[in-house]
């Protein structure tokens with residue numbers, strides 16, 4: 184996990200970073216601190232400004248406003264070839280006319296390392312990415328996954344203070360992607376450098392990163408450890424983009440001690456005060472589908488604190504380890520409920536009348552001014 | 565540069581199209597092959613045959629096929645100077661095309677933005693007028709009383725009797741002018757194909773823009789440079805129009821000599837000289853392409 188930020192540390196700090204194309208702000212006054220040595224994921228839907236942000240850090244794009252500071256030094260206006268930062272491009276951008284060996288040696292050679300010294304380092308790097316035997320080939324003779332690893336070795340050999348990875352696994356098929364995720368994580372731990380990994384795949388971000396920053400429309404929505412973000416989203420966008428959420432409209436009736444009470448259509452629920460992004464007026468009451476439990480309607484046993492009564496199961500789909508239910512509330516709103524498949528438990532069927540129940544500590548409250556469907560339209564990516 | 569001449573690729577997957585060359589392939593090849601057979605192979609064979617005729621024959625009384633190989637040493641010895649001069653002029657013109665054409669093609673490919681099309685049309689525009697007419701215009705332009713010469717004479721370090729027309733400079737200038745588009749167009753096509761992200765990657769890997777050019781752009785544009793030099797050098801070495809209109813008896817190129825010999829009716833010598841020139845050019849080009857196929861050229 185991230186170490187606390189201290190003055191004069193090695194961190195990468197983006198302050199008020201903005202990039203405008205005409206009137207359109209691709210990156211909008213972005214503030215971000217990337218702790219040194221961390222595996223940092225920048226997660227967001229396509230077009231939210233991730234590449235533009237990376238390019239400004241790499242020096243390939245000049246910011247309209249704001250600064251980029253690395254290890255205490257302002258590098259905002261530094262030419263790309265003078266920055267201690269390297270990029271693994273989404274397209275890999277391997278030099279087609281050079282062998283794998285020469286591609287990897289490109290950085291050290293430009294920095295004036297002798298051919299012989301570079302050769303030793305190149306071999307070490309190619310071994311690290313397990314491509315030693317391909318050193319003499321041209322990029323076109325390698326598969327996508329191998330090219331991806333060459334791109335990684337070509338960047339890593341320079342020991343950059345920050346390694347930028349722009350959707351490095353985007354072009355790979357699912358199986359290879361999973362495998363490369365583990366490999367990238369292993370390499371990052373091995374070399375101990377700061378990795379900024381850009382992706383639109385929330386699962387990828389959560390499995391790989393120490394810290395995830397969720398980006399939307401040129402801004403950071405929320406940042407934190409993956410489990411923190413998942414457990415306690417602070418905006419509807421994060422609630423929907425990172426996993427799935429049920430959001431039900433309600434209004435706060437009061438705060439008693441550590442508990443906020445919210446009046447909903449089907450009853451009253453409570454949530455811990457520290458899990459409320461807003462604790463007055465209209466709110467979205469949020470709960471993750473797997474935190475909700477279904478019980479037969481009217482059954483007083485098995486309640487977990489928060490309850491919504493008189494719902495009807497409208498769809499059941501069996502997904503192996505769990506069963507996914509769609510449940511319709513009296514208000515007509517449909518919620519998702521994922522139940523683990525324990526043998527002891529009775530399977531429910533469409534049309535069954537049920538009550539929903541979940542614990543107050545799994546509840547979160549969000550500002551009702553936000554769009555409840557923000558972040559849902561990217562589900563299929 | 566390995567992509568100029570494909571060298572053997574270790575472990576390359578076998579070309580999949582091998583078994584697919586069926587009837588359609590032959591049908592598609594037929595018109596072109598017929599054309600080449602009628603208008604290239606037949607004339608070439610006839611040219612080679614003519615170069616071996618008895619030189620004592622004449623157009624009126626006919627030639628005898630005597631396998632007179634001595635036509636070759638005779639023609640080469642007699643016309644050694646024009647042969648060497650042609651190769652020199654063609655080489656200088658090609659280098660001049662490279663010096664003028666590379667920045668031009670580079671600017672059109674990378675810097676022209678929305679003016680790209682206009683600039684390309686401008687490069688091709690001279691083709692709308694005939695080669696002959698344009699060279700005649702140069703004859704006029706380089707004349708003793710025209711502003712180019714007047715201006716050059718006015719400069720402090722040039723003599724008052726400076727002349728352009730009828731000098732090697734005029735011939736080489738004409739060749740350069742006439743063949744420049746043939747250098748620029750293939751080079752432009754080659755530069756245009758270069759993925760701009762490669763240059764960003766070079767910058768990201770500590771190459772200054774100039775080093776990036778040397779290490780990435782230049783090597784990747786070599787196919788265009790090779791194509792351009794061939795399309796310039798080969799026709800320039802055999803050209804006779806530029807010398808005819810801009811040169812003098814002292815600057816005669818081999819093309820002019822061949823033309824004169826044909827006019828004079830000395831078919832065997834003319835043919836021998838043609839074949840000798842052809843073989844020389846083919847050999848030079850073969851060596852050049854072979855050298856360009858290795859990494860030493862860049």
Ligand SMILES: Nc1ncnc2c1ncn2[C@@H]1O[C@H](COP(=O)(O)OP(=O)(O)O)[C@@H](O)[C@H]1O
Nearest residue numbers: 204208209227228229230231232233234235236
């Ligand atoms: N050169 C450009 N000119 C105009 N708009 C651009 C340019 N580059 C990016 N954009 C816009 O900026 C937004 C962010 O782009 P990008 O950073 O590539 O997004 P991401 O990498 O998150 O998919 C997009 O809407 C894109 O259309």
Ligand SMILES: [Mg+2]
Nearest residue numbers: 233234235350
């Ligand atoms: Mg992108």
